[in-house]
Amino acid sequence: MATTSYLDFDVLARIHNMQLLAKTVVEGFILGLHRSPYRGFSCEFAEYRQYSPGDDVKHIDWKVFGKTDRYFVKQFEEETNLACYLLLDASASMGYHSREEGHSKLQYASCMAACLAYFMMRQRDAVGLLTFDTQVRSVLPARARQSHLKHILAALDQQAPGGETNIAKPLHDMAEGLKRRGLILLISDLLDEPEAVLSALQHFRFKGHEVIVFHVMDNAELTFPFDSMTEFTDLETGEKSLVSPDGMRPVYLEQLRALLSRYEKGCADIKADYRLFDTTKPLEIALSEYLYKRSRMG
Amino acid sequence: MSFLSPYFLIGLAAVGLPLLIHLLTRDRVRREAFSTLRFFAKVSRKVLRRKRFREMLLLAMRAAVCGLLVLAFARPYLKGREADELGATKADTARVVLVDVSASMARQGMAAAAAREAAEALASLSPVTDAAALITFSDGPRVEVPLSARFDEIRSKLKSLAPGQGGTDIAEAVRKADALLRGAAARKKEIVLVSDLQRAGWRNFKGDWKLAADTRLTVRPVAPPAKSDNLAIVEADYPASTAMDGLPRTVAVRVANYSVQERRDVEVALSIAGRKVDTQKVHIRPGESVPVRFRHVFAAAGDNPGAVTVAGADAVPDDNLYYFNTRVIPRIRVAVVSGPAAGPVVLIPVAASQDAGFFIEKALAPAPESPFVVKRVATARARPEDFADVQVAILADVKEFPPAVVKALGDLLARGGGLLFLPGQQVQADTFGQVFGALAPCKLRSVIRPGGRTGDAPGAVLTKVDFEHPVFEVFQHPHYGDLSIPRFRQFWEVGDSQLAHVLARFDDGKPAVLEREIGGGLSMMLASPVDLKWNNLPLRAVFLPYLHQTVRYLAVRSERRTGYLVGETLPVPEGRKVTDPKGEPLPAGSAVAVTPGFYVVSGSGPADAFQFAVNRDPAEADPATVAPEEITAAVLGAEAAIAEAGEAAGALSSDRDRDDQGLWWYVLAGVVALTVAELFVANRTMRH
Numbered sequence: 001m002a003t004t005s006y007l008d009f010d011v012l013a014r015i016h017n018m019q020l021l022a023k024t025v026v027e028g029f030i031l032g033l034h035r036s037p038y039r040g041f042s043c044e045f046a047e048y049r050q051y052s053p054g055d056d057v058k059h060i061d062w063k064v065f066g067k068t069d070r071y072f073v074k075q076f077e078e079e080t081n082l083a084c085y086l087l088l089d090a091s092a093s094m095g096y097h098s099r100e101e102g103h104s105k106l107q108y109a110s111c112m113a114a115c116l117a118y119f120m121m122r123q124r125d126a127v128g129l130l131t132f133d134t135q136v137r138s139v140l141p142a143r144a145r146q147s148h149l150k151h152i153l154a155a156l157d158q159q160a161p162g163g164e165t166n167i168a169k170p171l172h173d174m175a176e177g178l179k180r181r182g183l184i185l186l187i188s189d190l191l192d193e194p195e196a197v198l199s200a201l202q203h204f205r206f207k208g209h210e211v212i213v214f215h216v217m218d219n220a221e222l223t224f225p226f227d228s229m230t231e232f233t234d235l236e237t238g239e240k241s242l243v244s245p246d247g248m249r250p251v252y253l254e255q256l257r258a259l260l261s262r263y264e265k266g267c268a269d270i271k272a273d274y275r276l277f278d279t280t281k282p283l284e285i286a287l288s289e290y291l292y293k294r295s296r297m298g
Numbered sequence: 299m300s301f302l303s304p305y306f307l308i309g310l311a312a313v314g315l316p317l318l319i320h321l322l323t324r325d326r327v328r329r330e331a332f333s334t335l336r337f338f339a340k341v342s343r344k345v346l347r348r349k350r351f352r353e354m355l356l357l358a359m360r361a362a363v364c365g366l367l368v369l370a371f372a373r374p375y376l377k378g379r380e381a382d383e384l385g386a387t388k389a390d391t392a393r394v395v396l397v398d399v400s401a402s403m404a405r406q407g408m409a410a411a412a413a414r415e416a417a418e419a420l421a422s423l424s425p426v427t428d429a430a431a432l433i434t435f436s437d438g439p440r441v442e443v444p445l446s447a448r449f450d451e452i453r454s455k456l457k458s459l460a461p462g463q464g465g466t467d468i469a470e471a472v473r474k475a476d477a478l479l480r481g482a483a484a485r486k487k488e489i490v491l492v493s494d495l496q497r498a499g500w501r502n503f504k505g506d507w508k509l510a511a512d513t514r515l516t517v518r519p520v521a522p523p524a525k526s527d528n529l530a531i532v533e534a535d536y537p538a539s540t541a542m543d544g545l546p547r548t549v550a551v552r553v554a555n556y557s558v559q560e561r562r563d564v565e566v567a568l569s570i571a572g573r574k575v576d577t578q579k580v581h582i583r584p585g586e587s588v589p590v591r592f593r594h595v596f597a598a599a600g601d602n603p604g605a606v607t608v609a610g611a612d613a614v615p616d617d618n619l620y621y622f623n624t625r626v627i628p629r630i631r632v633a634v635v636s637g638p639a640a641g642p643v644v645l646i647p648v649a650a651s652q653d654a655g656f657f658i659e660k661a662l663a664p665a666p667e668s669p670f671v672v673k674r675v676a677t678a679r680a681r682p683e684d685f686a687d688v689q690v691a692i693l694a695d696v697k698e699f700p701p702a703v704v705k706a707l708g709d710l711l712a713r714g715g716g717l718l719f720l721p722g723q724q725v726q727a728d729t730f731g732q733v734f735g736a737l738a739p740c741k742l743r744s745v746i747r748p749g750g751r752t753g754d755a756p757g758a759v760l761t762k763v764d765f766e767h768p769v770f771e772v773f774q775h776p777h778y779g780d781l782s783i784p785r786f787r788q789f790w791e792v793g794d795s796q797l798a799h800v801l802a803r804f805d806d807g808k809p810a811v812l813e814r815e816i817g818g819g820l821s822m823m824l825a826s827p828v829d830l831k832w833n834n835l836p837l838r839a840v841f842l843p844y845l846h847q848t849v850r851y852l853a854v855r856s857e858r859r860t861g862y863l864v865g866e867t868l869p870v871p872e873g874r875k876v877t878d879p880k881g882e883p884l885p886a887g888s889a890v891a892v893t894p895g896f897y898v899v900s901g902s903g904p905a906d907a908f909q910f911a912v913n914r915d916p917a918e919a920d921p922a923t924v925a926p927e928e929i930t931a932a933v934l935g936a937e938a939a940i941a942e943a944g945e946a947a948g949a950l951s952s953d954r955d956r957d958d959q960g961l962w963w964y965v966l967a968g969v970v971a972l973t974v975a976e977l978f979v980a981n982r983t984m985r986h
Contacts (some may be wrong), residue, residue, distance in 0.1 A: 093333040095334075099625075218333070226330065229327045231328065231329045232330050232338075233330070233331045239335055241338065242346055243346065244346050247349045251337070
């Protein structure tokens with residue numbers, strides 16, 4: 001796996017153009033692929049099949065007809081049946097960032113989604129974007145056209161933290177709404193009831209989707225580094241709580257570990273890939289995860 | 299609980315230090331937005347409460363460490379033994395501190411020096427293991443603080459110690475301390491005497507007792523000021539009572555010069571009833587004294603309060619003044635009854651000198667200015683009216699009276715009058731018992747003739763005279779009359795005298811003079827008449843003063859003394875009220891003179907009121923001292939070790955193990971334990 005300094009998100013975050021950012025990450029990633037072991041599939045693969053009524057006649061290979069006097073439909077090398085859906089959590093909790101001039105989880109997740117979209121477009125996969133908080137906020141259907149990427153990147157660029165998190169409901173709604181089977185990439189902090197979330201993911205699996213979960217967490221959420229008496233304000237509910245971090249840290253970390261374990265185990269059970277992201281981690285790890293999953297799907 | 303070093307308790311303010319540091323360094327609350335509170339919303343309060351509890355616990359422990367440290371330095375001890383008057387509790391050392399508060403200690407700086415000496419005597423004692431008592435004394439000891447561990451109370455009393463006006467009785471004070479220590483259970487028993495050691499204060503020691511063998515005495519002398527300039531009246535003589543006869547009486551005082559230089563033209567003044575009546579000037583050389591005599595006619599009946607004053611300021615002005623009171627007695631009406639009783643007249647010529655009433659009349663009223671008004675009454679003609687207006691009735695060889703006259707004599711006694719029986723030749727024992735049994739102090743049995751039938755034998759004399767009695771006190775001193783001179787050839791042997799007080803006896807032991815209170819009056823008897831047939835008393839010099847004193851006593855019994863010293867109990871009649879020189883009433887039943895001046899005893903009217911003149915003991919002015927060694931040698935028993943005079947009392951127990959005071963060690967141990975606990979809790983609190 002290639003890890004270069006210019007792929008560090010702190011550096012990338014200074015690039016305000018989402019497309020440029022995605023391009024930088026993906027090109028860098030592909031440059032690294034030449035030296036990487038992932039080189040298995042080719043998008044130039046094509047085959048013929050016998051014409052059947054209903055097929056578009058424009059796809060009939062007339063040369064083959066001339067030789068064999070039979071109608072064969074030529075499957076175009078750019079054609080794919082994989083639709084990738086990026087499900088981006090835009091709830092208020094995703095707006096959390098621990099450092100003064102740091103980037104929020106939503107920014108990180110948006111960049112991750114942009115990179116994935118850019119990369120998928122290069123793979124000729126259709127890419128769709130769905131954002132949600134307590135409900136589905138926006139839907140961009142999966143398209144493989146290059147112009148669609150602009151819409152996706154523009155939509156990602158405009159994302160702002162919204163209301164409370166209620167992942168399960170919009171996920172169920174989306175599972176019901178997506179007719180075409182494909183790859184579901186959920187990018188969220190998953191701060192909801194694990195059982196409900198896993199149930200929604202199970203819903204996707206039931207519909208025949210492959211599921212990858214990118215669990216985005218701030219470093220402060222994972223380590224709880226606070227040391228003095230602090231009054232915490234919940235970003236979603238506005239609730240306040242006075243906490244002695246010294247006494248609270250063990251309790252917090254224990255509950256967090258339980259939550260992460262539950263998601264990891266739950267995803268394994270439903271055969272979904274689960275990956276925990278610290279907002280300080282490089283974005284290409286997400287691309288690697290996608291490539292690995294894509295290769296397994298053939 | 300009390301403290302050996304209470305000033306360290308000021309450090310208790312340090313208890314506030316942990317709180318102050320806590321307030322100054324406590325966490326400032328940060329405000330932080332966070333993605334979710336779901337992980338600690340429920341437990342945060344619990345954790346916060348636990349943290350706050352630990353912090354409070356920590357704060358309390360640190361404050362307790364500071365407080366206990368201060369307490370340890372203040373050296374606490376338990377005062378549980380205070381309640382005990384010792385005896386129930388075994389003490390290591392029981393020490394009684396005697397502090398002289400007599401008038402002589404009022405000289406400049408001596409009271410403070412005595413308080414310092416007494417405080418030093420206590421310094422080496424431990425309130426935990428030892429006991430102490432404080433006794434102040436002047437003319438008598440007074441237990442200020444009994445044997446106990448109440449050292450603070452003793453020190454407090456010492457600070458407020460003020461000499462009074464009383465005399466000094468060192469022996470009685472040491473004896474009181476010894477009695478206190480005899481009842482105490484202690485390993486060491488010590489008496490510390492703090493006094494100026496006036497020799498006059500040791501004069502009452504008769505050498506008839508010793509300290510207990512296990513009791514030691516240490517004397518701490520308090521030296522008087524080096525240059526004391528003092529004149530003092532050291533002796534006074536004045537008539538306590540006198541008749542209203544218009545004759546001058548002598549008031550004499552002796553003025554001593556205790557200065558180091560001669561005093562010239564010292565003015566000595568006599569004042570009567572607040573008015574200066576005479577002044578004399580005297581020269582007194584240092585260390586000597588001079589008499590000063592005044593002659594004055596006491597014209598006013600009743601009390602004549604007076605004072606002699608020595609002019610000029612000196613170190614002790616109180617001893618420049620001497621109070622006295624001369625009581626002028628108005629003429630006493632006396633009925634003298636003599637002669638044969640009514641009945642068959644036996645004409646036996648009787649010489650005037652043989653009449654029992656003759657010498658009495660001559661003795662009581664030799665001239666018209668006599669203080670007595672004598673009414674002669676013949677026995678046969680006596681009537682009740684004869685005794686209605688007299689104060690004293692003298693029955694000179696009276697055999698019997700009609701019942702009405704006997705009743706009149708009873709009335710005389712009932713109103714406080716006096717009866718004097720002088721039984722002689724005419725009296726018959728049986729008749730006397732029947733007629734005068736209820737009025738006489740005793741009955742008669744038979745006539746005793748120590749002089750023989752012919753009177754050739756020398757006869758009986760008076761012995762065992764009660765010279766303390768007012769009648770005979772004038773004969774107490776040598777050359778003031780010899781009562782053994784009169785010879786009694788015959789006298790009556792008395793019987794049933796159990797209720798009577800015998801004032802004098804004949805040389806064979808038989809009662810000669812008796813008295814008995816009957817009703818409100820007084821009945822007296824001389825068991826021999828005043829005539830030349832039975833004795834030669836009328837011819838002797840003691841007859842007149844004896845008769846005068848007797849009649850005065852029977853008429854006015856309260857005229858015993860008019861002058862007293864501070865500390866003495868005034869003889870206030872029952873039911874009377876007495877006020878001190880400031881006009882404050884003295885408590886009933888305890889008329890002890892505390893300050894010099896005139897004490898007024900109230901009566902039913904102004905005529906009944908009388909005054910006592912009270913002075914401080916003139917000996918208090920005498921700077922002569924007794925050596926400490928003389929005191930210790932006189933009172934210490936054979937087995938007792940004699941402590942060096944002037945030795946510091948603290949040296950007696952300087953080898954004491956001071957660690958016995960123990961309690962502060964436990965407090966320190968508590969501090970260490972608390973510190974360890976604090977470290978543990980602090981470590982836990984910091985980690986969480």
